[in-house]
Amino acid sequence: MGSASRAVSCLCCPCKCLACGLFSCLCSILISLLVTLGVLALILYFIFRPHMIAATVDSANLSTFALSTNSALAYNLTVGMTVRNPNTRVGLYYDNVEALALYKDQRFGYDPLDSFYQGTQASTKLNPEFHGSQPLQGDVTAAEFRQEQTAGNFAINIDFNAKLRVKVWAFKVHGPKAKITCKLSVPAPGATNASPFQPTDCKVWF
Numbered sequence: 001m002g003s004a005s006r007a008v009s010c011l012c013c014p015c016k017c018l019a020c021g022l023f024s025c026l027c028s029i030l031i032s033l034l035v036t037l038g039v040l041a042l043i044l045y046f047i048f049r050p051h052m053i054a055a056t057v058d059s060a061n062l063s064t065f066a067l068s069t070n071s072a073l074a075y076n077l078t079v080g081m082t083v084r085n086p087n088t089r090v091g092l093y094y095d096n097v098e099a100l101a102l103y104k105d106q107r108f109g110y111d112p113l114d115s116f117y118q119g120t121q122a123s124t125k126l127n128p129e130f131h132g133s134q135p136l137q138g139d140v141t142a143a144e145f146r147q148e149q150t151a152g153n154f155a156i157n158i159d160f161n162a163k164l165r166v167k168v169w170a171f172k173v174h175g176p177k178a179k180i181t182c183k184l185s186v187p188a189p190g191a192t193n194a195s196p197f198q199p200t201d202c203k204v205w206f
Helices: 003-012 014-048 139-151
Strands: 052-069 073-086 091-105 104-114 116-119 123-126 129-135 153-167 171-187 203-205
Touching: 052 139, 052 153, 052 171, 073 091, 073 104, 073 153, 073 171, 091 171, 129 139, 139 153
Parallel strands: none
Antiparallel strands: 052 073, 073 123, 073 129, 091 104, 091 116, 091 153, 104 129, 153 171, 171 203
């Protein structure tokens, strides 16, 4: 009798399984379960062929971006971005949505956004806004701020985080946490030598 017969025997008669070797029985069941799940996952992948979501920052405007003598950053930043679900058979729910603004790897802005749903091949427009004042750390940051202000453009990162749920037919399952990182070059307020903002594709991480 092969291992499959021993597994069946274990399922049908637990007492006999214990007598013959509980460990061997459990291993056979576990291997069979893993193989079944692996085959099912492979079938689902070839049916639905999931694609990475895409994101682009279409616009970014700084009406205020000033650093005081005590390194407090006063800011007013508006961003327009598009998030797209390229999948033809998979819908996406975005929960716990948040947008973060960073300068020199220091977060200065935060905007919680509403949860939303994307159907197949749908796009969603998002408009996070950041305004307030936030201290920045380090003399190097202050020096780089002055350099970029003179050059006319600031290097600002926008991060977009969300917890995904996946909809397949009528079924909804928890998905990964998505992180979108957008590296922007934003014209400084009132700068006459600034390069105009260019739409920027973002990187998506899971």
